[in-house]
Amino acid sequence: MGKPASEDILVARFSDYLAAHRDIHFPHRHSFYHLAFFTAGSGSHTIDFEKFPVKPGQLYFMVPGQVHSWFFSGEIEGYVMNVSAGFFNAFLQDADYVERFPFFSGVSAEGVVQLPKAAIPVVTAQFEGMLKEIKGEQAYSQDMLRLQVLGMFIAVSRASRQGESRQELPHNYVLLRNFRKLVEQHYMQLRLPKEYAALLYVTPNYLNAFCRHMLGKSAGEIIRDRVLLEAKRLLINADMSIAAIAYQLNFADNSYFTKFFKKYAGTTPEEFRKNIS
Structure with missing residues (x-):
C-alpha cells in the first residue's frame, strides 16, 4: 500500500x-x-x-x-x-x-x-x-x-491488431510460443530440431514445416539464430574473451565457434566486437 x-x-x-x-x-x-x-x-x-x-x-x-x-x-x-x-x-x-x-x-x-x-x-x-x-x-x-x-x-x-487478419488457429500460437520458450531455455545444450520436436510431442518434419509456415524459417534456423544472438550479446562485454564465450555457448573449441559466427554473421567475433565498441 x-x-x-x-x-x-x-x-x-x-x-x-x-x-x-x-x-x-x-x-x-x-x-x-x-x-x-x-x-x-x-x-x-x-x-x-x-x-x-x-x-x-x-x-x-x-x-x-x-x-x-x-x-x-x-x-x-x-x-x-x-x-x-x-x-x-x-x-x-x-x-x-x-x-x-x-x-x-x-x-x-x-x-x-x-x-x-x-x-x-x-x-x-x-x-x-x-x-x-x-x-x-x-x-x-x-x-x-x-x-x-x-x-x-x-x-x-x-x-x-486492428485490421490485422488473424486466420491462424489458436493452437498454432500456443505451439509457437511453447517452441520459442523451449529454445530460450535449452539453446545452449539442445541444437537439433528433433530434440525440440520430442519435447513438443510432434515429429521433426512437422516442426520444420510448422516453423516455415509461421515464421518463414526452419526449426534449425530458429535454434541457430538464438545461439548467434546470444554470441552477439556476449560480445558487447569487452571483458569476456572469445574463448570464454565459445565455452559458455557450449562449442567444442574456439575455432569451431569462430567458423560458426563468421558463416552466419558474415564477420569474425573480433571484427564484430570492434564494430560495436
Whole structure:
C-alpha cells in the first residue's frame, strides 16, 4: 500500500529518464521488462542489433536480456517503464500471463508497435495515470499500478491488431510460443530440431514445416539464430574473451565457434566486437 519498491517498477517521463541515464546510447541489457513510448522526437533504436527508426506513437517492448541502444535527434518526449518479471506474480495465478502478449515474444521486430492515431491519447492517459499512482500516496497504489500496466498491455495489443487478419488457429500460437520458450531455455545444450520436436510431442518434419509456415524459417534456423544472438550479446562485454564465450555457448573449441559466427554473421567475433565498441 506504500510506495512501490523501485526494483519492482519504475515509470518516468522520457526527458527525466534521459537526464538520469546519460550513457543510454551505449549497448546495454536489462534484467527486467523495459518499455518505451514515444510521443515526440526522432532518431533510431537498435534492439538485439536490429535498427528501427523512432517515430511518435511508437512503443518498444523489451524482455529481460535483450541488448539495446538509442540514437536520438530533436526533443524526445514520451514515457519509460521498467518492470520486474515478478511484479505481477502476487496478482496473477498464471506466472506466464505477461509472456502471452505478442510484443513480449523476445523477437525485436515483434516488440515494436506503431499505434493508430486514435490509440495514442488513450495510452498517453494511461501512462499519466501511472505517474500519479507510482507516488504511492493512496491505499492499494501498487495493486492499482498492476491493473493500469496490464490494462495498457491489453489496450496496445488490441490497437496493434486492428485490421490485422488473424486466420491462424489458436493452437498454432500456443505451439509457437511453447517452441520459442523451449529454445530460450535449452539453446545452449539442445541444437537439433528433433530434440525440440520430442519435447513438443510432434515429429521433426512437422516442426520444420510448422516453423516455415509461421515464421518463414526452419526449426534449425530458429535454434541457430538464438545461439548467434546470444554470441552477439556476449560480445558487447569487452571483458569476456572469445574463448570464454565459445565455452559458455557450449562449442567444442574456439575455432569451431569462430567458423560458426563468421558463416552466419558474415564477420569474425573480433571484427564484430570492434564494430560495436
